[in-house]
Amino acid sequence: MCNICEIAKSNQSYKSLIDKMEKEDIARMENTKQMVKNVSFPIKCYTSINWPVKLYYPFFDARMAYAVPSNYFQNIILDDERLGNNFSHGSMRAVFFSGKRLMLFSKSVNFKDGKEFFNSFLLLHLEENEYEMKMEGESFSISVSITKQMKNLISSAIETKAIKFNFVHSPVKGRIVTKERVLTSSEFKTIYSKYAGGAQMRSASIDLEGYAITVPHFAPHPYMLQLKEAFGYQSNREFQEHVIDYFTSHKH
Numbered sequence: 019m020c021n022i023c024e025i026a027k028s029n030q031s032y033k034s035l036i037d038k039m040e041k042e043d044i045a046r047m048e049n050t051k052q053m054v055k056n057v058s059f060p061i062k063c064y065t066s067i068n069w070p071v072k073l074y075y076p077f078f079d080a081r082m083a084y085a086v087p088s089n090y091f092q093n094i095i096l097d098d099e100r101l102g103n104n105f106s107h108g109s110m111r112a113v114f115f116s117g118k119r120l121m122l123f124s125k126s127v128n129f130k131d132g133k134e135f136f137n138s139f140l141l142l143h144l145e146e147n148e149y150e151m152k153m154e155g156e157s158f159s160i161s162v163s164i165t166k167q168m169k170n171l172i173s174s175a176i177e178t179k180a181i182k183f184n185f186v187h188s189p190v191k192g193r194i195v196t197k198e199r200v201l202t203s204s205e206f207k208t209i210y211s212k213y214a215g216g217a218q219m220r221s222a223s224i225d226l227e228g229y230a231i232t233v234p235h236f237a238p239h240p241y242m243l244q245l246k247e248a249f250g251y252q253s254n255r256e257f258q259e260h261v262i263d264y265f266t267s268h269k270h
Contacts, residue, residue: 020267022249023115026076029248033074035241042108042134044070046127047171050135054172057130062096063139064168064179076249077112077123077239078261080185083232092234094124094140095182101138102126108134112239113160113185115268120144120151120160122183139171142181151269156189158265188233191259195230227254236261 019027026032047063054061080092082103090105101124103111108127113120122144126137149162161184168179224230227243238257242249251257 020264022076022264022267025249026242027074029245031248032241032245035244036072036074039241040070040072043125043139046108046134046136047139049133050139051172053130053133053135059137061135061137061172062101063136063171064096064177065139065141065171066143066166066168067141069141069171073114073121073123075114075116075121076242076264077110077114078236078264079110079112079239080183081111081231081235081237083234084230091124092185093183094122095180096138096140097180101140110239113236116143118146118270120149122162122181140181142166142168146270151265153266153269156191156262158187158262160185185236186234187236187262187265190231190233190235190261193232193235194255194258195232197224197228197230227258229255231258236265 050061050063082089082092085105087105089103091103091109091111093103094101094111104126106127106129109125111124113122115121120143122140122142124138124140126139127134128137129135144162144164148164148166149160151160152158163182165178165180167176169175170177227237231237235258238246238249238254238261243254243257246252246254246257249257251260
């Protein structure tokens with residue numbers, strides 16, 4: 019077991035954060051079951067394993083370049099439809115390893131009538147022959163294109179679902195931009211002006227980490243950044259620059 023996995027499974031502060039997340043997700047799922055009849059858009063909640071479950075693992079979010087709130091996570095296609103990739107409180111699109119399995123945990127959280135609920139929830143296990151991880155220097159990608167039986171967490175029915183994604187991590191050294199530069203640079207104002215909110219739109223990751231990253235990448239989940247010292251890093255940036263170490267240690 020790699021060092022980061024050992025810490026995630028043994029550090030009580032991290033485990034408490036995961037327990038809190040699980041409790042919140044259970045409540046969100048109950049709200050979702052009530053909300054599904056009152057919204058005009060489809061809600062998709064599926065799992066290929068038993069859930070709820072304790073997930074004491076390190077999570078790494080697959081994020082877009084710049085990671086603006088309206089275009090934050092890298093894409094997943096479920097039955098030929100792209101899952102929403104916006105940033106919101108409680109949302110994530112993370113991978114982690116459980117033995118030789120790759121796990122995907124993606125959830126998009128919405129808010130209505132004072133209650134949080136899921137736009138989408140996908141907890142998927144992938145055996146060695148169901149995903150491909152390619153590494154080249156400081157870059158790597160994880161790609162999946164499979165059909166799998168999953169439980170519909172709204173109806174409890176077992177359904178066959180098609181899932182596709184290609185998550186990419188580009189070298190981040192030299193691609194991490196400070197908060198001060200993002201907020202003052204005409205270059206970045208031009209980039210952000212493409213998105214809703216115009217030139218005032220900031221990278222959502224600035225508020226979380228204090229910097230923006232200009233390439234698609236995997237980032238340590240905010241829970242891990244809260245406890246970076248426990249994971250052996252002195253700063254968010256140092257943790258981010260060593261993300262590839264986790265994936266290298268799990269490459270088969």
